[in-house]
Amino acid sequence: MWVSVVWLAEGLGAPQQPAGYLFAHMMADDYGRLYYSVSTDGLNWRLLNGGRRVLPAYQGHPDLAQGHDGRWVLVGNHPERGDIRLWVSSNLVSWTHLRDVLPDMSAYPGYEGPGRWHGAPKLFYDTASRTYLLTWHFSNAAKLRDKPEHYWSGMRTFCATSPDLVTFSPARRLFEWDMATIDVIVRREAGRYYAIVKDEQYPDFDWPTGKTIRVASAAGLTGPWTPPGPKVSPNFREAPALIPRPDGRGWYLYFEQYPGLSYGVATAARLDGPWFDLYGLDYHVPAKARHGAMVALDRQTYEAILAAFDAPARYPGQDQR
16 A cells, blocks of 8 residues: 655655755766755756855755754765764755764774764754764775775764754764665654665675665664665665655655766665666756755745746856856
């Protein structure tokens, strides 16, 4: 039996019937900067703001969450130190720098040195526990010199929790199992938590799921997690982005064929699958769009974004600033 968007959107801050969707992303020729694309059907996306940056001061891999006070939080990095940087907005149009966060990694020597970049930080607000979950990845490559791509094989996902984005718990490993992961997003559905991860081990005959998107689940926000399930995407895909389908019949899961070659989409009625590729379906992502976050919007927010940024499109490399 198909389930409704109301049920699917548990913990996501998504409207009951989305008026549209926002894709906050980077561009291939302006990596780490913030751009907006929108869609009304979750499949066909249109680049906004004339192909120019939306927030010139932003740097990072964009991620979005709607928090305890209804405001949106944009996650990125400090442009020089690599600390996690948080921005806030009531409408996804005007952004204010909230604070920088430097998690205490002292319990994990080898994973952090001075000025280390906190990789692709992501934020999820869990309405059930009224808790924010902040995730990022680091590598301990020095211990894995015998592995292919030892820097990426050394990637592990870390997390910290917060009730208010002011105080944070000590950093900890998110997963109990010892597997290379990056680009982790966490969502809640029907009282259970799902971690959508990129399996970052290099693929070979003994590890056919390498460089693919996989899904694990847990009864609690920080685990313990099941082993990740079968691959959802082909190999050499990353940066999962998840939205509820506008028809209420499950989810769309996007993933990028890198470096910025194309996007694929899979769909499922539930986050635990089974997932089906939408190859052959008519969908479109703007050329040169790189990874970021997708969110469902109510009509007021969607129309505010259009009013602010719906300028005639131009080539994304022009007039970036």
